[in-house]
Amino acid sequence: MYFTSETSADGLVEREFTLGDVPGVLWTPSAGPGPLVLLGHGGGNHKKHPAMTGRAGLLVAAGFSAAVLDAPGHGDRPRSAEDDREVALMQEAMATGEPVGPIVERYNGDLAARAVPEWQAALDALQDEVPGPVGYWGINMGTAIGVPLIAAEPRIKAAALGQFWPSTLVDLAKQITIPIEFAMQWDDEHIPREGALALFDAFASPEKTLHANAGKHKQLPRFEAASAVRFFSRHLGTP
């Protein structure tokens, strides 16, 4: 892992890095690194999207460290011909009002197969900087990548997930026993309510909480981010 930049402001140190050809960012409190939370960004977004920098800011303010990678085909990484094809299919489905779920599930499953080993290599390197228990926080595509990552990775001890279809993830969720906080939108126009409930139900975790809010797919309330930070404080502790 090579650090390529370092900036510091308002009690937060931001370091960009590359690991092989995967770029990422590590945020730590100026006062010293607290427990690490891995952030998985959403589809079409990237490592420094406001949703990521916002969550990193909340985490660091609570004493945590946070790290994010650009997912395959996202951010500063090249898109393959397959990436281009799948993105075009998604955009076409959105434009015509066809269900986008089957395309997203397939494409994000492919992305997860590429992303999980990248995250595991990054975690090996990040643990030199930030030892101790690790959390994972990602919704939408962040959950499509997070569920197989958590199932494969015993170092992850708690996860905030949500807003994804069940079919490709249920069997993996049944293998997961760490504490889970799972967000869904009660009136999601893309993910059927029964599907979201089925994915939450599948986790074998003795401690799991579903937060279902009225509203459509993109209307997840801001206060759920603060809730996720409290969830990590309960399960990972803070310095």
Add this chain to the structure above:
Amino acid sequence: MYFTSETSADGLVEREFTLGDVPGVLWTPSAGPGPLVLLGHGGGNHKKHPAMTGRAGLLVAAGFSAAVLDAPGHGDRPRSAEDDREVALMQEAMATGEPVGPIVERYNGDLAARAVPEWQAALDALQDEVPGPVGYWGINMGTAIGVPLIAAEPRIKAAALGQFWPSTLVDLAKQITIPIEFAMQWDDEHIPREGALALFDAFASPEKTLHANAGKHKQLPRFEAASAVRFFSRHLGTP
């Protein structure tokens, strides 16, 4: 409303009162009353059960005032022959493993018909002490009484509810549009999962949140109380 006692400790003033033959408690911050949250206690409990004093302590620490009444047939109030009969039926069902839901729904419906006008009279009097917006917080029997109270009472602007069967409450819930935070237990051995979800679904509130936690009926996590206080802070404000 007659105040019958007043004690003060740790920034909290506790005043017991009677309104007609209904006894209650009003808690306010020593620094002066913040927005009022009405507390509905659970079946078989009473106005000074630890669940009530605990919630009152959290509310007052956050700047709110809190008030509770003994429900009909509970606490310091006499039980009628009907109360005795219904309680005996519930205990028998619990002992034999029969479903307790049909008995609780009928009995709590009767209690609510008696309790709602008592709460409305109490609110008239309490608003002289604590003017401004009002919240309601009650699970189990506190929801059986709370849903008809909220449907009847425009002064209540936000409510934390949960853990009750749908059949007697769904039609009233459809009339309710204030913000709701609703708790259920995912593995409740008394209230079927589909029934709890149906009651949450029935609220017409544009802002509503379901918190479903793994575990049985009595295993509602402690952190849900702090969550309810934050919910009231969002919707009622604090001084």
